[in-house]
Amino acid sequence: SPAGWQQGLPDLSIQQTIRDLKDVAAAHCEGIYIDSTWEHWATQGPQYYVLAQLVWNPNADAEAILTDYYTRAFGPAADGVREYFEVIEKARMDFTAANGEAGVFSFPKLYTDDLLKASQGRLDRAAAAVPTDSLFAKRVAFVQAGLTYSKMQMENIRLMEGYWKKPDPAVAGRVKQNWAAIEQHVAAHPYAINWGPVRPTTPRMAGLHPDSTPPKTKKPRANDLDLN
DSSP states (O other): OTTSTTTTSOOOOHHHHHHHHHHHHHTTOOOOOOOOOOOOHHHHHHHHHHHHHHHHOTTSOHHHHHHHHHHHHHGGGHHHHHHHHHHHHHHHHHHHHHHOSOOGGGGGGTSOHHHHHHHHHHHHHHHHTSOTTSHHHHHHHHHHHHHHHHHHHHHHHHHHHHHHHSOOHHHHHHHHHHHHHHHHHHHHSTTTSOHHHHSTTSGGGTTSSTTSOOOOOOOOOSSOSOOO
């Protein structure tokens, strides 16, 4: 989980996924098993879509697939939503190139306040491009649910990074309140984030709740064959 795909964050590697699938198809791959879709549709939807389409037909035009996805899903907001995801993807690829898979407490280097603020601005503009009572508006709001979740989770990550260095009951209380708010938020937006895998009791969320055990820090890996 180099940038949080297991944790429900917008860990996007769409263009790399396209290249990888084209490469394995060219190498005459006859079958593929995908186990990396945790069903966090609000943060990783475009990646799931292009992955499914190219696994079915690796000769398809990936750019046409993405254009179809954004246009049909978001209508007049398509360009804004696409920019939102693509800017995050670029930041993610730069981050993983420099950091490898360094663990959840490295994520603030990627999901900075500036990136999250700029991402919010892009979604605000996308929302303004569609009628408020339209289906397109509901879909932009669905993506917004993913960004809101990401902001909430990043606050917990920052708080818990400090907590493990110097335990503080006040910080522990705030994190527990945040987790309660996250659970309510996820429940209010079905299918946006899959709650099961991101519950604070699961191994992939280790260290993000004061009642859990401290996480083991991963060292950045060099020359990893997994380019994602």
